[in-house]
Amino acid sequence: MAITSANQLELLQTAEAVAREKMIDPGLVVEAMEESLARAAKSRYGSEMDIRVKIDRKTGRATFTRVRTVVEDELLENYQAEMTVEQAKQYMADPQVGDTYVEEVPPVDMGRIAAQSAKQVILQKVREAERDRQYEEFKDRAGTIINGVVKREEYGNVIVDVGRGEAILRRNEKIGREAYRPNDRIRCYIKDVRRETRGPQIFLSRTDPQFMAELFKMEVPEIYDGIIEIKAVARDPGSRAKIAVISYDNSIDPVGACVGMRGSRVQAVVNELQGEKIDIIPWSEDIPTFLVNALQPAEVSKVVLDEDAERIEVVVPDEQLSLAIGRRGQNVRLASQLTGLDIDIMTEEEESKRRQAEFEERTKLFVDTLDLDEFFAQLLVSEGFTNLEEVAYVEQDELLVIDGVDESTAEELQARARDYLEAQAKAALAHARELGAEDSLIEFDGLTPQMVEALAEDGVKTLEDFATCADWELAGGWTTVNGERVKDEGLLEKFDMSLDEAQHLVMTARVMLGWVDPTELEAEEADAEDGEAEEEEAGA
Numbered sequence: 188m189a190i191t192s193a194n195q196l197e198l199l200q201t202a203e204a205v206a207r208e209k210m211i212d213p214g215l216v217v218e219a220m221e222e223s224l225a226r227a228a229k230s231r232y233g234s235e236m237d238i239r240v241k242i243d244r245k246t247g248r249a250t251f252t253r254v255r256t257v258v259e260d261e262l263l264e265n266y267q268a269e270m271t272v273e274q275a276k277q278y279m280a281d282p283q284v285g286d287t288y289v290e291e292v293p294p295v296d297m298g299r300i301a302a303q304s305a306k307q308v309i310l311q312k313v314r315e316a317e318r319d320r321q322y323e324e325f326k327d328r329a330g331t332i333i334n335g336v337v338k339r340e341e342y343g344n345v346i347v348d349v350g351r352g353e354a355i356l357r358r359n360e361k362i363g364r365e366a367y368r369p370n371d372r373i374r375c376y377i378k379d380v381r382r383e384t385r386g387p388q389i390f391l392s393r394t395d396p397q398f399m400a401e402l403f404k405m406e407v408p409e410i411y412d413g414i415i416e417i418k419a420v421a422r423d424p425g426s427r428a429k430i431a432v433i434s435y436d437n438s439i440d441p442v443g444a445c446v447g448m449r450g451s452r453v454q455a456v457v458n459e460l461q462g463e464k465i466d467i468i469p470w471s472e473d474i475p476t477f478l479v480n481a482l483q484p485a486e487v488s489k490v491v492l493d494e495d496a497e498r499i500e501v502v503v504p505d506e507q508l509s510l511a512i513g514r515r516g517q518n519v520r521l522a523s524q525l526t527g528l529d530i531d532i533m534t535e536e537e538e539s540k541r542r543q544a545e546f547e548e549r550t551k552l553f554v555d556t557l558d559l560d561e562f563f564a565q566l567l568v569s570e571g572f573t574n575l576e577e578v579a580y581v582e583q584d585e586l587l588v589i590d591g592v593d594e595s596t597a598e599e600l601q602a603r604a605r606d607y608l609e610a611q612a613k614a615a616l617a618h619a620r621e622l623g624a625e626d627s628l629i630e631f632d633g634l635t636p637q638m639v640e641a642l643a644e645d646g647v648k649t650l651e652d653f654a655t656c657a658d659w660e661l662a663g664g665w666t667t668v669n670g671e672r673v674k675d676e677g678l679l680e681k682f683d684m685s686l687d688e689a690q691h692l693v694m695t696a697r698v699m700l701g702w703v704d705p706t707e708l709e710a711e712e713a714d715a716e717d718g719e720a721e722e723e724e725a726g727a
Contacts, residue, residue, distance in 0.1 A: 217242055219312030224249055232292065235267040251294050257286045318382075321352040325380045325389050332401045333391070337371040347373055347391060354389035362393050362425040362461050374459060376401060393460075394424035402459055403430065406452045407445050415441045418470040421524035427513075428463055429481060429521045431470040442467050466521075474499070474526065481522035485511035488535055498529045505534045549573055557603045566590065579604035615640040623648045631699075633692045638679050645678050654696040661689035 203213050224240040228251055232238060237254040255268055257275045275282035278290075335347035335354060343358035345367050356375055367373060375391035376398035392398060400417045409415040415434050422428040434441035445467045446453050453465055471477040475490035478499060489502035503511045511532050512519050523530045533541075546568055553564035556575060566589050572578055578586075579601055586597040615636040619629065622643035627650035629639050647653055662684045663677030679689065697703040 214244075215316040216313060217244065221249075222312070224251075228292070228294075233267060235265055237268040238292070249294060251292045252289050253292050255288045255290075257282050257284055257288070259284055322380065322382050324351060325349075325377070326382075329377050329380050330397065330401075331377055332374060332398070332405065333377055334372065334374050335391075337367045337369055337373055339369060340367065345373070347375065349389065352389065354391050356391040356393065360390075360392040360394050362463075364425060365393070365461060394422065396420035396422045396428075399428055399430065399456065399460065399463075399465070402456045403445060403452075406447070406455050409434075409439060409441075409444045414439060415444055419525045419527075421521040422463070423517055423521060425461055425463055427466070427517055427521065428460075429466045429468060429525050431468050431477070431481070431525055433470040442469055468525075474528070478522065478526055478528070478530070481525045482511055482518065485518065487511070489538070498531065499526070500531045500533065502533055502535055502538045505536055508532065508534050553578075556607050557600065563591075575604045575608055579608055612636040619643045625649045627651075628653055631692075631696065633688075633695070635682070638682055638684075641678055641681075647678070650696055651700060654693060654700055654702060656689075656693055658686050658689040658693060661693070662686045 203216075221240045221242055224242075225238050228238040228240065229236060232253070237256075239252050239254055241250045241252070242248070243250070255270050255275075257272060257279075258269045260271050260273075263269055263271055270288070272282050272284065275286065275288060278288050279286065282288075333349055333354070335349040338346045338348045338353065340346070345356040345358075345361070347354045347356055354375070354377075356373070360378070375393055376395050377389060378392040378395055379388075379390040381388045381390070397420065399422060400420050403417060404410045407415065410417060410432075414436050415432055417430060418433055419431040420428070421430075430445070432441040432445055434444070444452075453467065457463060457465060466483060468480040468483060471480065475492055478490055478501065479487045482501065482503075485503055485507045487501055487503055491500040491502075501511070510518070513521075519530055519532055546565075549568045549572075550561060550564045552575070553559055553567050553572075554561055557564070557578070559567075567578065570585075570589055572581075581601075583594070583597050583601070586592050586600060587594065592600075612635070616629065616639070619636065619640040619642075622640075624639055624643040625648055628634070628642065628648060629636075631650055631653070634642070642648070642653065647656065656678075659675060659677065661677050661679045663680035664675045664686065666673050666675055677684065677689070694703060698705045
């Protein structure tokens with residue numbers, strides 16, 4: 188694109204041709220030409236001059252001007268592009284700092300080197316404009332499906348022609364057994380669009396769970412219309428997938444609508460995913476019910492949910508264990524991804540053994556601490572008593588329902604339990620003092636002697652030490668490490684302390700020490716209560 192003269196109509200014709208070819212605004216090409224001509228003029232008149240070029244959009248005539256800016260005397264640095272107020276009076280009436288003086292200069296004819304330089308500037312500007320156009324076109328299409336044509340394969344990555352640009356399907360985003368050749372048509376999910384120095388990068392995927400969700404949206408009109416919603420998707424790409432759906436119209440079965448007449452709708456998705464088996468299950472707000480559905484085709488006998496730990500225990504018949512776990516753990520892994528919970532699967536026999544072990548452990552506790560015979564201790568456990576505190580402080584009527592227990596027996600039982608607990612508390616307090624626990628911690632309301640002992644054993648011996656603890660350090664919690672949930676043991680977790688209780692105790696200690704303004708604490712508690720009330724209203 189060699190430009191031999193600045194005053195030719197060919198400039199506009201060239202700009203139009205380039206703009207049509209690259210599908211960008213002709214004005215951008217003209218601006219690039221103006222910049223390249225200005226550079227050529229600077230090389231002729233001097234690089235310190237502020238030379239600007241304006242190309243008439245109708246005639247193609249290029250006007251070259253020199254611009255000089257009025258500055259304060261002490262700030263004058265570039266004599267070619269700046270001048271003082273006094274100097275400006277030669278050219279302007281009443282000049283002010285910041286004013287500019289513009290004078291036209293003769294146009295320059297570009298030689299071969301200047302023309303080549305101008306061409307590079309124009310090409311660079313055109314490339315930048317093309318990248319901006321491509322990014323603007325695709326940035327809002329992330330999360331949608333696109334059809335393209337395979338251009339080539341580089342190191343296992345597939346380069347796809349998507350119309351006005353190229354996209355990349357990385358090898359880890361391909362379904363395992365897929366292979367492509369140039370000119371093959373391909374359908375992908377736009378996972379991400381990024382603006383990078385070498386141009387916009389469009390990243391495609393065929394393994395993303397949302398790819399399957401978007402395919403169902405294309406095949407099932409009810410999903411597209413919002414009558415049916417896809418609530419969760421889990422995939423083992425190329426092998427098996429689970430999708431949870433819910434219908435907002437009682438007359439429409441969400442599973443049946445997604446399957447279609449004789450399986451036509453789901454089969455279209457299966458074919459696109461290279462035969463991936465798809466389980467379509469009804470979604471439920473009740474997590475145990477949803478999990479039972481998610482573990483299909485296995486049958487579930489019992490579900491035990493631990494919401495704090497975000498774990499769930501599932502009991503299945505002995506013969507259903509392998510089916511529930513699935514080949515290489517696939518079924519339970521997909522169900523876990525679908526529900527967002529860690530799932531422990533055990534057989535009815537294993538659960539029975541565990542319950543028996545717990546029963547024997549509690550029986551032994553009552554035999555050893557309350558001086559009871561084994562039969563009587565078993566009666567207590569059978570009635571649901573799990574620890575000494577329950578026996579010591581429960582309403583007496585709850586003991587009287589046990590066969591063979593009258594008022595005097597109930598009073599004796601509670602007296603023995605309280606005596607034992609008091610003895611334990613005294614021993615724990617004495618040990619805590621030996622470890623160096625101070626009265627400020629011992630007398631703090633909300634901590635039992637056993638809690639103080641546990642804290643002192645870990646080096647928390649004063650109220651100041653306690654106030655520096657985090658709630659999760661006391662109550663325990665869960666941390667995700669490399670995608671796996673890891674248990675954080677809390678100092679007071681064995682005393683069934685919750686995160687909310689731990690947070691309240693720590694904040695109370697900080698208020699007592701003057702570290703926190705009590706009005707701020709009251710405001711936070713009020714906000715928390717309002718938030719809970721709003722959640723309850725929303726749930727209702």
